[in-house]
Amino acid sequence: MEKFEQYERVFSHFDSDGDGRISPEELRQCVASIGGDMAAAEAEAAVALTDSDGDGLLSLEDFVKVVEGAGEDEKQSDLKAAFELYAPEGSACITPESLKRMLSRLGQRRSVHDCKNMIASFDLNGDGVLNFDEFKIMMTC
Template structure:
């Protein structure tokens, strides 16, 4: 099933009165259904923050943006964890040497020269190492 169709199905489940919108009260019910707790004020604030058309309700498009934003945050967190595996402890970048060490731990034999060549296409600022932004680009390829 296409991701958008999945979002629509979940949205429809949360839209308990079937009006095509999620009200603050419906949002509270959704949060409660997954074991959370949200006050009426918190729900109203959350909806007001995410509401794109000013009707104090969430439409499907608002809902999709929220879900995709959460997924993007999760991906960012996963990338940060992966980056830390490759970067030397306390460092803000991946060096050819640290890349070689990690690849060796993963069972792949590479020379420092090979690792420099792996880094080079993504080394936007030309400093010979990968910072987190460059690493994100590399991982998206």
Template sequence: MEKYEQYVRVFNQFDTNKDGNISPTELNHCFGLIGGEMTAEEAEAAVVLVDSDGDGLLCLEDFVKIVEGAGEEEKASDLKEAFKKYEMEGSGCITPKSLKRMLSRLGERRTVDECKSMIAYFDLNGDGVLNFDEFKVMMSR
């Protein structure tokens, strides 16, 4: 089954009154059915945050944004964890030495100069190290 079809199926489950929209009440109710906890205020805030036409309801496109956005948050969290493994202890950046150390742990032998070259390719601001934003660019290739 295609991903979009799955979204439609789940959307239709949440849309209990079958009006083609999900209200904050419906969102709150269905979230509880799947084992989540959401207050009425949180449901209202979630709808307001994503509601593209300002009618106080989620259309299918709004719902897809929420579902896909949750996946993006998970990816960002995973990237942050990976970045922490490569960065120089709490410095907020990946240096050639910290990259060499991590690659060595992964069984890849590189010289500091090779690591400098690898970093230089993705070093957008030219400071000789990778910050998190530059790391995200590197990992997306």
């Protein structure tokens, strides 16, 4: 079996509703099926990092890029774009309030307190916000 056919089979398995796209919820279900746990925000961010057409879903092409691994420059660019979704315009950090606002747009209701706790897990310098370097670490975990 050719490598691309294998990717198609795996993609089809993940695409539980058969719409030709993998949603963040489908990604979460896949992770759960192999014994993992992925928060909704993590799934949204993972999809945002690799979603080439901005529809909030992974196409087969996006999925193949994830599996094969994008080039470092492309990864950096994708991370920066995802970071900018969460950081307030003109800001160099993700605040609890900006995280709450973005999660609300994605249909995830969280309190500012919940967002503070989410940020605290990766806030290496203890300033209560995530800078780009901390965000990159969070996205690789």
